Amino acid sequence: MTSSLTVENLSVRFRLPGATVHAVSDASFAVRQGECLALVGESGCGKSVMAHALMGLLPGNATVTGSAWLRTGDAPPLDLIAAPERVLARTVRGRRIGLVPQSPAAHLTPVRTARAQLAEALRELGSPATADELAARAGLDPAQLDRYPHQLSGGMAQRVVNAIALAGDPWLIVADEPTSGLDRPLVDATMAELRRLADDGRAVLLITHDLRAAERVADHIAVMYASRVVSHAPAAEFFAGPRHPYAAGLLEALPSRSFTAIPGRPPELTDLPKGCAFRPRCARSTDACSESPEAGPVACHHPLEHHVAR
């Protein structure tokens, strides 16, 4: 049976003195083996909180509602939101879900070889695999494992952290801004690696602010704005013409397109407007938009015409 993650009506709130942060609101999406879903949005829209919620890594002042069903082969499905920390630590993190961190360089210990770091990850998970096998899984040449991090090119360092994420042979990879601060060739190499993992039959959830990176790897694009998933579409359809006004504005802002910013600024997550959160910035808004649009593939009362890709 295909393994999958199905997130349903997930909401995350943080209580602060005198305020509540609406970090994720009523988010639903799914990702299956063999697929890559990119969750795209600007910094502070809630996308990283989503990743942390799925891994059970939120701080104590967070309240999470909704569900995130992890279906691993024929094993009984597990709701990541309801599961106790003990279960997440023993059976989920590293084993079913592998996390590719933000900065490969910061995640490798400079004074130990790649091989030593892979061996340690395997030992921690009690895995019978060898560092060589793990290297092969991540597309690394075992001969390069005896190098220290500073002797690795950026692309190789990326493969080493991928290999560490793969140590417990997880079928779902969560990559949280894996290209932050990398130059374009390295971004492309990292995306190619993630694509390879998906083509190998894993599921990849890519969290990024970089639409161009997402375009290189994703089968589906979900766009988050002010804590909500406002647009969810197959990648080809999305890049041919997003139907949600915010998604369309974000794509148009790319230097290769019109390079114009969306006017205004996103609302504070502590103070979301009533109705559609994009309303103050949206050229298409009407009175109807003072009611929240229903969550769905295009959470909007007046979606744009669908441009059909040719």
Add this chain to the structure above:
Amino acid sequence: MLRADGIAVSYGRQRVLRDADLTVAPGVVTGLAGPSGCGKSTLARVLALMLRPDGGRLTVDGTEVRRWRQRAARDLRTKVALIFQQPRLAVDPRLTLREIAEEPFHATGRPPGPAADLADEVGLTPELLVRRPHEVSDGQLQRACVARALALRPRYVICDEMTTMLDASTQAHLVARLEAYRTETGAGILAITHDDELLTRWTGPSEGPIVRMG
């Protein structure tokens, strides 16, 4: 002109720059491209008088720079501003966004007048100005850094991968802000990025040159 001639920089035994030349002319956007590790950021710090090179000459509008960092002549130092890739590493985490944007005034003993206007121009609200870095997003923090960089009306602004961490709309907004500043004041901009699409788009309107390193 902001002009670097034959700049050499080594960290310990490692030579990072050798004989680097670069000219940033007022009024245009000069692009600087190259892979990571080619020394672009090191050159940026030399141009902003923040790093003393081991060799070579730097002149700002014809005056040769002889002292660096805090010891550099104040009128030279305030002529060049630098905006970094990672705003979190470029600010004092204890300061509010308003204090960050106004830092140059305190450092030079001038009264902070237009910083509030600047903050507004870069898209920060009064509520955001009282927050500290950990309470805002990267994009909001970078806006404060842009306000800080423009506070003393520099003749040259060096943008070192200024928008790499930011979403497309925030990137377009900050680049537009710098372009408005350039057209209004005739300042010279050095746009350092490995992103060719951004580079062509940004240098294009001013027909500035693109220099490649590494």
